[in-house]
Amino acid sequence: MSLPKILFWQPQDNGRLIESLSNEFTIASTSSQEETLQLASEGDVKALVVDFSSQEPLSLGLCKGLLDDDEIVANLPLIILSSSNELRHKLEAFEQGCDDYIDPGTCVEEIAARINKSIFHKIASEQLKDRLELANATAYSVMSDNSDLGANIQFLLDANRCDNLDQLGQLFFGAIQRYGISASLQMRSLYLVKNMEANGMAKDLESQLLTQMQDAGRYVDFGRRTIMNYGQCSLLVRNMPIDDDVRYGAIKDNTFALIQGVDARLKALDEHQKLLDEKEALHKLSQTVKEVMTEIDESYQAVMRDIVSTVEDMADSIQNRIPVLALSEEQESFFEGVSDSCVSETNRIFNQGLKVDESFQNLSDAMEKALHEVDFLDDEQHKEPPPIVDSGASDTDDGVELF
Secondary structure, three states, X not given: OOOOEEEEEOOOOOOOOHHHHOOOOEEEEEOOHHHHHHHHOOOOEEEEEEEOOOOOOOOOHHHHHHHHHOHHHHOOOEEEEOOOOOHHHHHHHHHHOOOEEEOOOOOHHHHHHHHHHHHHHHHHHHHHHHHHHHHHHHHHHHOOOOOHHHHHHHHHHHHOOOOOHHHHHHHHHHHHHHHOOOEXXXXXXXXXXXXXXXXXXXXXXXXXXXXXXXXXXXXXXEOOEEEEEEOOEEEEEOOOOOOOHHHHHHHHHHHHHHHHHHHHHHHHHHHXXXXXXXXXXXXXXXXXXXXXXXXXXXXXXXXXXXXXXXXXXXXXXXXXXHHHOOOOHHHHHHHHHHHHHHHHHHHHHHHHHHHHHHHHHHHHHXXXXXXXXXXXXXXXXXXXXOOOOOOOOOOOOXXXXXX
């Protein structure tokens, strides 16, 4: 199996990574723009890596020249190697059309993996583009009578049936197909940060930009790109129609409404997961309390039985010993009365303990009923899409009586 071929352009020719990457790729090293264009025209190149690791300060003018001068190079994934971690450099690289921006200090295995990922993204995007052209033609003919408002309402209705972030993201990209835009989506739930493209995968550079600019304001415009932020959701649009003000405004308004719907569903999914976690914690706590109560009840009964047995044995010993003590009749009556009174009082206290045992049993039965009701509600919830949580008690809810 042949290795994918990449162009490794080193304006300052430090040759640091070529030998390390040779096990993963067939590498053609270039040192000039003319040589790069010539090799790229051969048609078997899968990606172009530009090594700026030794350049200080960083200047991305060479990349712009490559992308502007040759259509073949413009269609190749372009990866930048630079130690600069400044946001303005990443934004400049992204605006010029670079696919990834990698720190040269990163381990060789990760650099190779990200180059391969850019190649796979390019292949997947080309395949998706072909499918989208056919899908768009069909969609526009079927939905020609539907308004943007109707499509947005349908998305908001369908979003309530999404049980995870993957479903929600795919539904969102399906909704924005009608606007003909290319975008990256970031969803930030309490349990997971999900970055998605229309093909279902994530792109590293876009993910970094969305993370770093999530607090930069509701709209961030740079060139043909626009970042929209709302709550736990951010969207980066790559191809805004800056020459058509009407369509530009319509895309902003409609896609922002969709982002609000995504954010609302993210919050609902987070709350649903928190309820599941709380239910599980309650279930474990109830089981533990029930086990402890059972142990306490058994220990209590054992102690009561031992007390009664000891008192009765003591009373029998006194009764058996009285005839040989040479006591007067009055003294014998006194000891017999004390013995009988002790046994009687002990039995009375034991009978009161039976009432405590009954209370323990009522509490145990009530907890068992509560656990059964929690499991029943969970089963009912999975029969339908996640319902709106109603904090009020129902008419048929009798509650749980502990005592």
